[in-house]
Every structure is written in C-alpha cells, then in structure tokens.
Amino acid sequence: MNEWPPPLQEIINEFKDCFDRMERYELLFEYATKLPHELQAKDWTEENRVKGCQSEAHVECTLDENGGFQLHGAADANLVQGLIAILAIGVNGLPPSEVALINPEFVDEMDVKASLTPSRANGFMNMFEMIRQTAKIMSKEV
C-alpha cells in the first residue's frame, strides 16, 4: 500500500465513496474549478505543454517562499484539469524531495484511470514525469 500526503489521501477517499463513474466524473469536474494556481492561456508555451495528451494541457512548477512545491497548470479538457487540480491540492507546499517520490498510482486508487485512454494515461504519465523531474531538480537545488 502506498502512503499519500494527507490532502491527497482525503481526495482519494472522496473518490472511493463515489457511487459510479459518472459521480467520479462529476467530482473531477468539480475539482477542475478548484485548481489552486491556474495557468492563464497566455502563459501556455511549448515548454510547459504536456506531450501525449489528446487535448491541451500545461503545467509549471515553482517554489513558494518556504521552499514548498507549487504546481501551476491548466487544461482545456475538464477531466484533465481536474487531475491537475487534485495533484496540486495534494502536493502543494510539500518539500520538492517528497514530491519527487510520489507514485502515480493514486489515480488507480481514485479509480479514474480506467476511464483514461492509454493515450490520455500516457499524457497523464508524461505530465507526472514532468512534475517529478522538476521536483527532483528543485530538491537538489534547495
């Protein structure tokens, strides 16, 4: 069993309580609106674009004044943006070294992966890797 940062664990539990896929989607849509640091469309660049997504998705990572990790992002599809939001809520403020170790399997536990296509899953994995790599570099720099 994986251990998740408490805010992430909380979200996972929420998804586990859902009745069916439709309810999980509704929840994802809801999270899409709760994205902490939305990356404005004007800041979407080739650099921060997530490859392998069918839709457009962009993410950037920064450190806050306390050295805590901050994920910024946005996507044109709500389900993708919902995933970004969940990840952001789950990890924001953590030391980058911890973020670098997070396992992407939380998506399985939320049981939304079944509803991602391999190409989407791929996009998600690519996004996840972008984030982990950056966190890794940040944790060395700190």
Next chain:
Amino acid sequence: MNEWPPPLQEIINEFKDCFDRMERYELLFEYATKLPHELQAKDWTEENRVKGCQSEAHVECTLDENGGFQLHGAADANLVQGLIAILAIGVNGLPPSEVALINPEFVDEMDVKASLTPSRANGFMNMFEMIRQTAKIMSKEV
C-alpha cells in the same frame, strides 16, 4: 456434357476407371512416355515455353501433310509431360478448327485437376491457350 474427340474420350475413360489418385498418377507417368512428338531439349526456346508452370514445359504446333494438327511438346516434370501427351494423342490429326474449340475441362473429367496446384493449373491453362490460339490461326490460314 462435353463431347470429346474419340481418342481423348478413350483416355478419359481410362482415368475414370482408376482406383485412386496414385493410380491416376501412374497412368499419367505412363502417358508421359508415350508422347508422340517429343520436343528435344535443344529445341526448347523462350518462344515455345509455357509460362506459369513451376517446371519447364514447351509446346509447338504444326500441320501434317493432310492439314491435320500435330502437337509437339515436352516437360521436365512427368505429370506435365503426361498431360501434354494426352492432349497430343487426343487431338493429333484433327483439323485445327476443331482443336481451336476444345474445352480444357477434359482435365476435370480425368480428375487430375484436383491434383494440380493453381499455379500448375495456371500453367496448364496457359499451355492450353497457346495451343488453341495457334490452332485458331492455323484454321484461318488453311
């Protein structure tokens, strides 16, 4: 039902009396040795080569002094040479106009076609067409 020249009909009957495929092959081998006008290997040319055979086969047509059709041929595989022999025995001496009308289905009646591959059957059909075409031209020239 097709009507065949009597010598051909006789051969067909012989094949029909065979017990199995092996016996029909033995008979074909026997006919291979009875080819009336064997075309010597030195006379094998690109012109008289039958296309589409897996093995080498050659045929030429001439008219005898009475204006009767004469088939000359040879093949390196005995089963092919047997077929040429049967055809020769069946049609030699006939007026070319009659030869031009012969139907290749006698091979079905002999029940040896089942044992010819499509590529062989093809070769046989090509040979048959060569002969019929020549006979047609000859019958116009006569």
Next chain:
Amino acid sequence: MEGGQPLVYFDNAATTQKPKQVIEAMNSYYENTNSNVHRAVHTLAGEATEGYEMARTEVAAYFGAPRDHLIFTSGTTEAINLVAYGWARANLSKGDVILTTEMEHHADIVPWQILSKERGIEIRYIPLERDTLTLDMEAFEIGVQEASLVCVVHTSNVLGVRNDVERIIELSKTTGKKGSGAFVMIDAAQAAPHERINFVELGCDFMALSSHKMGGPTGIGGLFVKPEIMETMIPFISGGDMIETVTLEGSTFQKGPQKFEAGTPRIAEAFGWHASVKWLSKFDMKMVHEHVSNLAKMTAKKMSSIPGIRIYGRHDLNTCSGVVSFLHDSIHAEDLAHLLDSGGFAVRTGHHCAQPLMEALGVSSTARVSFWIYNTVEESDAFIDYLTSIVEKFG
C-alpha cells in the same frame, strides 16, 4: 462495461464490428486450410491458394471489377502509399501538380507531402466552402486544369459528406492536365460501407479501401488499379512471390497484382474480407445507405435542439453518410466522449486524422458518432437522452 451496462457502438467510421460469418471464415481457414499460398503443390497449399485467389475474384467482383484489377494491401493507407511509391514515383516529376482537398484523411495527405519533398512535385488543396461544408467545385474546375493527379476522398470521415466523385472524375479526365486528362485516385474507405461502388463504371484510375471498415478483418485492404496503369507501376514492397526470376545481378517481376504483393500475403485476412463482401452482398446497399443515413439525419436533427450542441456536416443532403460530428459550446469534446462512454456510448473524439479539415472548420477536434447496419433508432434515442442529461449536468 462497469456494472454490465450494454455497449452502444457508435464508432463505425473508425472500424466496424464483424459479422460472425467473417470470424468463422477466418477460423475455418486457420483450422482447415492453413497453409502458405502460391508456392507449393500439396493439397492444403492448393486450397489456400484457391481461397486466397477466390477472395480476390469475389472482392473485385463486389466492386464491379475483374480480379486482375485488385492488389491486396494492408489497408487504405498502404494502398495510397502504393500509388505514391509504385506509380507516382515512376510517372510524375518536378513540375507535375497533385491536386487534393482540405477534406482529406491524413492517409491522403502525408504520402503526397513526402513525395513532394523528395521530388519537387507540387501539391495543391481544393478548399472546403466554409458555409456549405462541401468542396469548392469552382476552385476544382480551375485547379484540375493544372493537375496530373487528382486525389479525393469519396465520402468524408468527419462531415459525412459525399463528394461528387463522378463529376470530379469526369472533369479530371476531360480537362485535367491542360486537357490531356489527369489521373484520379479515390479514397473510398468511408464509401465502401455505404454504397455499392463499381470501380470500372466509376472510371477512376486508382481506388483505395480497407476491409475493417466494411465488416471485414483488420490487416487487409486493397488498391484497385486499371490494368494498363498497373503496367506502368514500379515495385514497391519487394521480396518473394512478386518476382519472376532473381539472380545476383538483378531480378524480373511478375505481371499484374502479384508484382505488388511481396512475401507471404494476408491469407486469413483475405478469407475474412471475402466473407464480409459475401455477407454485404445479401443486403440491398441502397437500403443500407438509407438506414444509416436516416439514423445520422435523425440523430443530427435531435442533437441540434440540445442547447449548446453544434453539428458539423450536411445532414440535409440525401447522400450524407452515417457520420455526425459535433461539439458542445462549453464541454470539451474529450470530456464529452468520456462522459458518453460512462453511459455505454462508444463515441470518437479527436482530429479524426484530418487536421487540415479541423483547421478549416476552425476547431481542433470534434466528437463523432458514426452508424452502421446494425445500429437502431432505439440506440440513437437512448443516446440523445443521455447526451441531453450530460449537457444539463455539465454544460
């Protein structure tokens, strides 16, 4: 599906489901006839060869052509590549113009772009009229006069629009290449499941299609070619079976379709495709078209009254095929497809391998439902209900 929900398959333009006759024909091949073809004299090989060549005869006949007009390929894509590599490389050169359209599938764009880059052949694209969503035939009339080769999709996989291929071929032949006539390649991938095409009557030079979009198996398709044009083609994929003789100095090639079918062919697949045309022959394709087209028309009409839904296509035309592309003003196409999937509706989303067409439509993707023979009015109704509820909830 989750909870044993029944699946409603509305992605037929991508690939159709297979009738049991097709699956059985392939099983029977593998269980009773399995053998390589063209190469041996034993009974099994004879039966396999006969079945394989019979498939050629019957598939060709289904499309109104003699068997020597049909080259088996792995699908439409390879068929068009065969025109590019086997014909265009031997018959076109710098200065020639290939005329195609904005409405094409990538399979009918990318091979020409690669050829163009390699050989300096120019590609020109007939635009889509933005208001009617049909080809700009006036632009075609002018463009064709310079064209050596015209490549047009018969029926669009996005808009469901059927092009006036008869007129396109007629114009190409009479006014193409400054009046000497242009060659014409028709991409019939989406047309074959919808109407009975007669290649010989149609009068084009090449026609490409895929078995898997007409009830047949994956892995096989075909290129129809006029025999006199086939003679001017150079080998593309080469190896065994397509040669006459091979020496260390060089090789000579077979005549006819075999010249372009190197190596062990798609034997089981040919048996399967044969079974699918046999199965399709039992239908009156006019009625199939009507059924499928009506489903599309009806669905499009009902969808357009759902708030925020926008339809891309011409479902007012009788010739429209079974495709309905759509978007919602505020729900992303990909989200739509996921949400519909959670209700058991298999709907496609994306650029449908037609990015230039997306560009012309001013979108980056659409959602698409596409119907075939076995789809029903009930399925369409259920779809409309579900879509309505999604739009209410997420729109």
Next chain:
Amino acid sequence: MEGGQPLVYFDNAATTQKPKQVIEAMNSYYENTNSNVHRAVHTLAGEATEGYEMARTEVAAYFGAPRDHLIFTSGTTEAINLVAYGWARANLSKGDVILTTEMEHHADIVPWQILSKERGIEIRYIPLERDTLTLDMEAFEIGVQEASLVCVVHTSNVLGVRNDVERIIELSKTTGKKGSGAFVMIDAAQAAPHERINFVELGCDFMALSSHKMGGPTGIGGLFVKPEIMETMIPFISGGDMIETVTLEGSTFQKGPQKFEAGTPRIAEAFGWHASVKWLSKFDMKMVHEHVSNLAKMTAKKMSSIPGIRIYGRHDLNTCSGVVSFLHDSIHAEDLAHLLDSGGFAVRTGHHCAQPLMEALGVSSTARVSFWIYNTVEESDAFIDYLTSIVEKFG
C-alpha cells in the same frame, strides 16, 4: 484428403499451423474488444489499444527487448523493406556497400537490388562454400571491411543451416566499414520458431521476422530496431497515426515505433501474435530445437539411404533446423511433391524464394520437408515408407 486420409503437414518453414490459443485470442478480440486503437477515449478503444500495445510489450519481451524496439509490420518482407526505405535511403549513398549472401531469401535480396539501382549503392554477395554448404567465412572477413550494411539470414529456409550470426555481428561491428563498424540486419524468419533469440544480447541493429512462421497469424510480423537507430529512420508508409501534426504545408511525425505504423494497424493480428509467444513461452525452446532438429537429422539420414535421393543441407551439425531439402535423380521435384501429396504428405517444392541459392547448388528447385513442434517420429517414419514406395514405383 481423398478418402479421408490424414494429412501430415511437413511445410512448416512456409507457415506453421496455429495453436488454438492463437485462434481464440483473435476470436475474443473480434467478439469482445473489436475497436480501432490509439484514437478514441471510449472503453472498447481503450481495451483494444491496451491489448495492441500489450502485444508489443510481450512480443518484444519474448525477444529480449523493451517495447520501444519493436515496429509491427505485415511480416519479414515488409520489415526488410522498412530497413531499405526507412533507414538505408536516409543513411546510405553511392559508394556504400551492402554485404549479403548467396543464401538469402528473396526478401533479403530484391529490396537491396531496387535500392542499388536507384541510389548506386553496391551489393556484394558472400558465397556459399560448395562443399560444406555453409557461408564462406573467410570471404566474409574480407568483404565486411568494405561494408556499411550487412544483411544475413540467421537460419536458412532451404538448407536448415544456422549461420554463425554472433560472429558475423561481432566482425561487422569491429571490422566493418574500415573498422568504424557496419550496421547489421538479421533475417530471423526461420530462426524464431527454432530458438529463443535475444535481440539486445545479439547486438545487431535490425532483426526481421514473421508471426505466421511461429504459430501466429498471417498479416503481421516485426522489425526490431535499436532505438538510437530508429531515430535516424525516415517515414516509410505514411498517413494517420504516425503523425504528430499535419498542416497543408507539411507534417511532423511521432517518435518511436509509431512513426512507422501508419493507418489502422493489424490489431487482431497483434492479439494473435501475442498469444503465440505466450504459447511458445511455455516450451523450453532448447528442447523444441532438439526435437525438431532430431526429426530433421533422423529423416535426412533415412532418406539418404533411399536409392537416388540426394540431400541438400548439413544434418550433421547440431545447429541444424527442421528443414530437409532433397531431390531424386530421376523423379522431378514437382512430381515427387504431387506423389507425396497423394499419400497425404504436405511437402514443398520449388526454388523456395532463394533462386541464387538454387543456382549455387546447381539445381532449379528442391523438394523440402520442414518440421515443427507438433510433428512426430511416427510421421517421419510413415513419410520414409511412403517415399520409399514412390521411388520404387516411379524412380
């Protein structure tokens, strides 16, 4: 067969029979998962894509390679053509030498001849030693020094001889192209059914093979490529799915194997091939080789004591595969095959798509029996008896 005679299938080098697991895997795909791949978000498409990509992972793993090393093709022939069109056209030019052998299948000759004609690249052939029926390795040692690309058959489809591919690769890498190292393509079509090949350990750059010769379906095969070399390859067959973006001005392409898999892939076939490697994984391939090789050795030995029979091959070598080529002094090979067929023995005859090798052997064709996993000593004995009776009757 006539009279319900049982069939003894000895044409495995042409294509093998298929285990029921393979047929069932394809049926199950068509009945439960049938959908196009890579392109849609609905559940079926997801399952089809997952199965298709899982097939890549597992087939690649069976050959000791990560999944990004394997490009699916329609078979060995297309795989070698992919090397010729996709790699050689981009990386070789006039002055380069392709070194191959007299022992090759046409699939490994004709594509190079076409390339040579087009680009002025030279082909040289390592001869067969006439007395040992193996490659002249001394000639290879010299020839490889000039070679940019070495293309060698792993195991001959005529002689049953396994080449010393390890040494060939080693020499190519160390002494090829004047010491800078030559690229190596191995034709493993006949090797894959006989031994467990590890592509990564083998160390060649390209390896081509066919599913249908190892218990899998027709219509699919693969090219293994080292990833760093795959990056230097240009697109071959182009169209949908292999692109990243398409505009009217030009296109950009996917990375990895997908760049070379245009259009709807061989989906059902991938499921089938996956099932065949899964089935083969249950065997100890060393024991399979021993079984098949012993059948060949035993059969060859017994045949050679039948008057007039001449064997072509080296059945004294431990590495020999399941192939026995033979002729009779006075019975034509084709007659032999027909006569054997009438006894229910499926035996191949012809040039075996290896005319240069036939030339080297001084014959125009041979008859060939080839064994696989399911063949038995009893079948071999029955064959010997029947062949003996034929020779007595017709010899």
